[in-house]
Amino acid sequence: MKHSDLNNFESFDAIVDGYILNAPYKNNPTTQRALSKGLPTVVVDFDAPAHTSVLTNDSMVMREVTEHLLSLGHQQLGIITFPVKEGSHDLFALDKEMDIDNYVVKQRMLGCKEAIAKSEIELDSVLICETSNSEDGGAEAARRLLERQPDITALICFSDRLAYGAMTECKRLRLDVPQRLSVTGFDDIEPRSLHATLPALTTVRQNAYEKGRKAAEALLHDGGEQGRRINIEATVIKRDSTAQIKAA
Secondary structure: HHHHHHEEEEEEEOOOOOOEEOOOOOOOHHHHHHHHOOOOEEEEOOOOOEEEEEOHHHHHHHHHHHHHHOOOOOEEEEEOOOOOOOOOOOEEEEOOOOOOOEEEHHHHHHHHHHHHHHHOHHHHHHHHEEOOOOOOHHHHHHHHHHHHOOOOOOOEEHHHHHHHHHHHHHHHOOOOOOOEEEHHHHEEOOOHHOOOOOOOOOEEEEOHHHHHHHHHHHHHHHHHOOOOOOOOEEEEOOOOOOOOOOOO
């Protein structure tokens, strides 16, 4: 259900006994209205202490992704993310203190920050670009980041859609992946046929099916027990889109 469906919410509410909310933006009006109904509820991909939450180990795997790039010698990093708040489209440094409404973005950004903080890289030198979670968005964000910092050697993308868009833009700009730029994703989605000329993507594999199954089980068996957290482990998959940085 989207924000535009709020007028139909009451009639929809009358025919359900509980909710599974896969809502990345916790303060979305529809999400808040559903949470206020008092029905059994399980939330996926955000933390709601009054309900059962199904969560991925986002910060841990993003720390591992970032450490992988650092181990390959990358010092100039850029991050491409979907918006930290609905509708935002900003470019900012990793050291910026901000209110992040998207739990997934917050955790993935935290993982990057933790890994970089242990290196010699200054947080304010790492730029983050918000964009729509699409290939076009990934291409646009890659272009913006490279225009601002042409010496970037690795792009950390918070979804595979963003990563495929970024790699497509690198190809258009004749920047070889991974020899000139390493690119990482998140989700491990099946590549489309038009991605055949792109390198196999280094990414994070998460089990979306298992998320849904665990959420449904929790709702049916205990009605979304208060404060329960169900953790789904994701793993880093290293493929051909990342490589050792070439010596200058």
